[in-house]
Amino acid sequence: MGELSQSRAPIYEALLEYKSRRIVPFDVPGHKQGRGNPELREFLGEKCLSVDVNSMKPLDNLCHPVSVISEAEKLAAEAFGASHAFFMVNGTTSAVQAMILSVCKQGDKIIMPRNVHRSAINALILSGAIPVYVNPGLNKRLGIPLGMSIADVRKAIMENPDAKAVFVNNPTYYGVCSDLKTITELAHEANMAVLVDEAHGTHFYFGDGMPVAAMKAGADMAAVSMHKTGGSLTQSSILLIGERLNAGYVRQIINLTQTTSGSYLLMSSLDISRRNLALRGKEIFERVSRLAQYAREEINKIGGYYAFSTELINGDDFFNFDRTKLSIHTRDIGLAGVEVYDILRDEYGIQIEFGDVGNILAIISVGDRELALERLVSALSEIKRLYSRDKTGMLEYEYIDPVVVLTPKQAFYSSKRSIPIEESEGQVCAEFVMCYPPGIPVLAPGEKITREALEYIFYAKEKGSFLTGTEDMKIEKINIVEE
């Protein structure tokens, strides 16, 4: 196979070729290019269903790619500066899990900040790895968890020389980056792998003046949510690895849980989006940064709101900031972030990414227009005029130090008992409790249920956050570990 240029899109091209051959399908999927499901075809379009096809020789196979998928992955690896790229169709969740399962076996330690996405702790349940939590920094005014400080990471590495990996968010949901390059150097000196959750960092690989991307920083693996800011279809994602890892082994790990019927809609969307970013990413993210910066300035002019950015950089746990993120602190107008989030949707028809107790986050991406941003700014201005109130009595923090009693796997598989959540103080939690989004657990399996955590849960519930994680769909009962 010769060198392909970034202007090619092998999976997309193979699908076009497949369509033009007018193959008669006697394989799955049974809708047979939509003919068997006219209502679905009417809804999604004939074009869409005609390429919802199965693996076959001319289209390659995601579980064992040797032709067009392999070529598309090579192009992606080149575009992202990685040794190898894997197309993922089970979401970035599966990419995060593949990272942890690739380097941690039962009983291995992994150093990670506690403000990880639930998918990372789920991976600990699957692998039996033991988390060594590094408490993230905390911005008191905003009440949000930041990145990890170098001193804390160094300490965790010194105290746990047997740990197999260090896990880093790059960036956090709010757009905050740790000093990934230094963390990578420290970890590699101690012979630990560096795994990076870049669910919100796709654009770091393509934009100018962005925080450093994992592969550039020398990290070993990165889970990149192409669908979040890169423009591909929801659930499509890319796992990148550096030269220290064995691609064949990582593929085996991926195949433990990933579907054998990889969707060509998802894969072609990754292929086409990669091409777009490789060819035009620089201009796209220059524009996205400009839009976000404009919105920040206008929102800060309204007063009461604080749309924060690079002015908070402190060289350590707020090492860098993703300027495409529009993170806005709302507590000073007397409204919880989740309240602003709800008002924007219910009253103004504007859907943002999430609201938590003190902040909201709007994602600005490839697809945004000036006029739509103006609507967001104007609606925020109106919300302040019409809804702002005294802020006394509002909860201030967003991060609770966990008290880990058992590993997530031990707790999850222990014998459990369901009790009313308000009576659970002091018990060991056997499941997750989190607001979704952002999906960062308030309580994870194996952690002690503290008064602080309970107060946070009650407050979030009262303010209208969407809580998830427990077996009980109403979040009134919680599973605890039986003694």
Added chain:
Amino acid sequence: MELELWYTEQHTKNVRFEIKVNKHLYSGQSEFQRIDVFESKEFGRFLTLDGLMMVTEKDEFIYHDMIVHVPMATNPSIKNVLVIGGGDGGTVRELTRYSSVEKIDMVEIDKLVVDVCREYLPQTACKLDDERVRLYFEDGLKFVRRKENEYDLIIVDSTDPFGPGEGLFTKEFYGNCFKALKDNGILVNQHENPYYSEYAKSMKRAHVRIREFFPICKVYQAHIPTYPSGHWLFGFASKVFDPVRDINAEAWNSLGLKTKYYNTDIHVGSFALPNYVKELLESRD
């Protein structure tokens, strides 16, 4: 042989409106939309944006009379006016006829529309250089957001709520207009047609949203041959003035303005609506 050239607007999926065209005078694409000017026997010159009819030389007087003189006769002491949209200049032209008006800010998002109208439609664009007029080329929503307690009258002379005019039919826009108006301010907006369901939905949504802010919120109508269904509505919202009860007919008539459509009887009559329109406006969902 004569060339058969027809302008067609799709009023709904199943209804078309056509005008025979003599000449296609201008065609251009701005940052926001496609702009065309045609010349026809029946309607004179006309402007379309993204293929939709905006203004014709023959019937523009109806629209501009009704969007301007109704609020002006309700409160003759209006001095500061904001026009949002209105790139053809017709609304501004009617406003400049009042010597009592001191300031007219016109905010049009698309400068090219104004440039094209100045060149091809001087009939409407003729007063854009009046010394009381200031032109701003920016998003109306952005402009009004930064104003507080400043205007006696805001006229929303916008396109339909699809495309660049979308932000001008939103709750955040009406709320910001409320804030930009003085305590006795009036908001008048083009309010779509009640007949075809797509337009009727926008009309209803706009009405519901305006009603959330303004204690007085009325709808009036006019017959405009070149707009979808020919039956067009305008919204009148105010913090204090009732357009029927408070019309100052004597004051307006004493100005001696010669108008082709508007008079103070039509003013009152235009607020009498057909039953199906009343029901639409009153229905909840």
